[in-house]
Amino acid sequence: MDAATTALTTLGQQAQQASYTLGLLSTKQKNAILLAMAQALIDQQAPILAANAKDLANPQIPAKFVDRLTLTSARLAEMATGLRQVAALPDPIGNVDRAWRNDAGLLIAKERVPLGVIGMIFEARPNVTVDAAGLCFKTGNAVILRGGKEALHSNQALVNVLQDVLQAADVDRHAIQLIQDTSHETAAAFMRLTDYVDVLIPRGSARLIQAVLTQATVPVIETGAGNCHVYVDQAAQLDMATKIIVNGKVQRPSVCNATEKVLIHRAVAADYLPTIIQALRDQGVEVRGDTATQAIVPDVVPATAADWATEYNDLIIAIKVVDSEADAIAHINRYNTQHSEAIVTDNYQAGKVFQQRVNAACVYINASTRFTDGFEFGFGAEIGISTQKLHARGPMGLNELTAYKYVIDGNGQVRQ
Amino acid sequence: MDAATTALTTLGQQAQQASYTLGLLSTKQKNAILLAMAQALIDQQAPILAANAKDLANPQIPAKFVDRLTLTSARLAEMATGLRQVAALPDPIGNVDRAWRNDAGLLIAKERVPLGVIGMIFEARPNVTVDAAGLCFKTGNAVILRGGKEALHSNQALVNVLQDVLQAADVDRHAIQLIQDTSHETAAAFMRLTDYVDVLIPRGSARLIQAVLTQATVPVIETGAGNCHVYVDQAAQLDMATKIIVNGKVQRPSVCNATEKVLIHRAVAADYLPTIIQALRDQGVEVRGDTATQAIVPDVVPATAADWATEYNDLIIAIKVVDSEADAIAHINRYNTQHSEAIVTDNYQAGKVFQQRVNAACVYINASTRFTDGFEFGFGAEIGISTQKLHARGPMGLNELTAYKYVIDGNGQVRQ
Structure with missing residues (x-):
């Protein structure tokens, strides 16, 4: 195992452990934490803006990245509003799609559960950090974020704030993690972390998405290309x-x-x-x-x-x-x-x-x-627009961040 | 492009073209063809059994493969019964999961459609050939089959019979295709045929499934490992x-x-x-x-x-x-x-x-x-048991061989 994979393995194990506890939080608990996260982004904007200034001071940042990379009080307030909107949405976890009794008398219920650990790979857009963290948390998923290197300090500051809110609420702070090492080697190892990551969702340019599709062994949801x-x-x-x-x-x-x-x-x-x-x-x-x-x-x-x-x-x-x-x-x-x-x-x-x-x-x-948009469709949120056929197609809202499991109640049935 | 990929590209294009026409067949047409396939397996058993004898005459076949590889009149009759059972099942294609009107007045319907082209990779079990072909056809999917090399003659004979039934019914015979070249190079190229194959479903040993998961860039549904x-x-x-x-x-x-x-x-x-x-x-x-x-x-x-x-x-x-x-x-x-x-x-x-x-x-x-079985669950069929979280989990019946698409009716709406 190379060094990048070793470091990621620890991070993946922590995310997986956190995911087991997230699935047990009630909707009420999750919503209270989302509202606290929103407030923390506003209350703790000083360190976030300072970190963002550090990113913007990097002379190698292409001019076209500056706008999307820049954080302001107003933009942090927008992110906070986004988190409050996610808190207000219905929670899909625990919903039963259908339930039936089979010929042997077993009661089979198809129940919505979190996907587990979601890996997000995206470019230098700090708003994606908060948006993805909020949507994944609402659906009981742990998330590992790998953002563009130009936004590293901003992302670290944002994730710190969100993690502190988790910890204050007695929730495992590893539910939201950021990959600090933005090398290509680590990104490649991340895409192959099949033991700990259940799905990868790349968000960004066609080039980014193609790179993920080609390198990943973790299942990918392809998003965003639109001709x-x-x-x-x-x-x-x-x-x-x-x-x-x-x-x-x-x-x-x-x-x-x-x-x-x-x-x-x-x-x-x-x-x-x-x-x-x-x-x-x-x-x-x-x-x-x-x-x-x-x-x-x-x-x-x-x-x-x-x-x-x-x-x-x-x-x-x-x-x-x-x-x-x-x-x-x-x-x-x-x-x-x-x-x-x-x-x-x-x-x-x-x-x-x-x-x-x-x-x-x-x-x-x-x-x-x-x-074609999660908000226009009435989903109230959007993690991306899937252009593949497996799992989710078109705008992905909260429901598309869930899997299902069959929970089956018997009274001693054995197979004939 | 290497030679293996070139040959497969043709096959993939043919499958994709066929898939566009399969989605247009009515349930009645598909069921009639499935029943005709069942009858053809019985009527044309002579060439199938002769091909099977050729496979069995190969001195390199491991003893443990002989039983699963052997076809008899009784086993062909069982395959035919399987096809008739698939014909009798409800057709999920065209079902509307839900429909609603959005704020702009658009009527949005989430409708079940075929996945498109399904790639099946499996070992020397000729019964999987017929089973997979029947399930994919019922759900309007084209299928490309890559079976174990020990069963090649048997699979060719079976696919010929099924293709002739398609052709007699004026359906594109490329809806069901077999990869004739059973080399590892061709299998590897097949797993990367992303332009033409929508999903790969490996069926067989843990080793086979791991090989597919590691090599494929086409989305895979992981099946079958059960500890x-x-x-x-x-x-x-x-x-x-x-x-x-x-x-x-x-x-x-x-x-x-x-x-x-x-x-x-x-x-x-x-x-x-x-x-x-x-x-x-x-x-x-x-x-x-x-x-x-x-x-x-x-x-x-x-x-x-x-x-x-x-x-x-x-x-x-x-x-x-x-x-x-x-x-x-x-x-x-x-x-x-x-x-x-x-x-x-x-x-x-x-x-x-x-x-x-x-x-x-x-x-x-x-x-x-x-x-945990598609028949015990009441699905009436089973293409495999998914052990991943994306798309399908647990027993996969006909519904799990579908995707969805949003069909949206407007009257001139533009986005504000």
Whole structure:
């Protein structure tokens, strides 16, 4: 065992031990601790802000990281509000999905339990530290956090505050732990800590998530990549299509549920392309187009083959003309990331076929892809948006941070 | 891309294409095809039995594989019966788990869909070929089968028969495919075919499953390892404990839900150990014991540290005396495989604490661990028993071979 793995093993054992006690806390106890954590972030902001200043003083921090890395009193207050919201949500732990008596007379109950130990791997965003810690704690999970190295001091200060609240409430402080060694070797060892970590949830760039998927032997929930399409059917209300496409692209272009591609049925392309391209340009969007689009609006940027698979996360969009709904669906299933896809149509059959055949977590008729979100879905929280099919798909709220166990009551039954 | 990966990529693409069409079949169509497959196994047994004879003629087959590898008319009839039973089960695809309207007025429905392409890796058991193909087909999943090399001719013959039934019904024959190249290189490439395979389910020995867990980048459902315990509490009915332990050990010792370990509360150890050890020996079981057990029954085989983590799958059991229920739970959580655990007790509190604190898929009060089984649970089928927490835990029936997707109906909603 190498040194990185040895250090992590201790941390993993502590997390696992803590997880056994977390599952026994009542909802009332957990909520009281979440509220105390919220208050502590406000009361103890001085050391947190001092640690954050140390991170920001690092001359090697890329300029684009500065905003997301910066903590202020207002941002700490936002984090505290987030924790209070989590405290107010219903607790899924202990819920019984269903219960039945089998032929042998056993009463079998499928009961929601914590996953156990959750590993979170993320970039230099200190807000993720508090957010993930709160969601995992509410669901009785121990969490091991591995944040970006640029935020190490901030994360340490935040975790210290949260751990002190745990300890004051007689809860094992190892329920929330931070990996202090931000080397790649330690990250790689963390991803293989199968004896102690039940699931890894990476949050961040496509590159980060790919690295985790490739290296991990711990089960991973893949999140966040979103190459989302809007298909404008020949039976679309075109003004509705424009609202949906513009909202999907410009309302928050950096996020995973932003619309990245538009497919337009050939029957409406000549009429509609000038309108939608103008509407997007009015919002500062760079529009790229395939050859059919170029033929109608010659000054679009020519789209290359690479465009169809690219998630821009920026004010850029690519448009392609398709011959049929079937072509649109085939294109989407080839290039999408199984996140969110939309059709705009007034044709009932076209809408239902699209919903059935498109392979994605969320498939919309006549609505913006931007709705794929735990809060918009009414979950009251979100740990990420899953783009895989196992365990959880789409927005993940508290329920998606649980597993189940069968608890079975007998009176001496043996198998025949 | 190496040659093994190139060949597999074609196979994966074909499976993915087939999966898109399978999701569109009606339950009635799928059931008719399953019944036709059952009939074809009986009608076309001659080429299947000839292929099987070729496998059995291989002089390198270990003697212990011969029985599980041998096909007969009776065994083909059993496989056919299995397919007919799967046809008779309710189809989970298209079920709506729940549907609601969100604040923006969108109607959101969480609908059951196939997982997509399932990869099965298993040993030289031709019955798994038919069983897995039937369960995957019923749930609209394409399947890629990689069976043990000793059964290759048998598996080819079986898959040919099933594919011909698909083709006769105008269904893509690539819905069921067999990997013909049984090299380790191809198996390793298969486990990394993330673009085309949605989930891998290994079925077989602990060694096989560990190999898959270590090498795979495709998400894996871990199945089958069972180091199951029975804890005899101080408040146990001892005659009930004996029935449960003997049933758990001897009714079918080779399977994963067999009882492998017994923990006995010190307060009843002196009274109970001679009885239970005699009862086990009467059934031909080798009894191993810790030092406390040896002190009471001196002629037990001394248990070593390795015993506590070992799944015997044989007529061997190890007994340990514990000081308390807490010690029993700690021992189980340290050494178990999260499969099935049981307490025998008449103390309500002891039973409920055990169910809550033991970390396993199935936790029994006063019943045999042998009940952890898809048929005993009333699922009507079983693809395996999951010992992980993500996605599925415990016996996996048809529902556990599905994912979900959110289908969302709007009328022009955009995000504020």
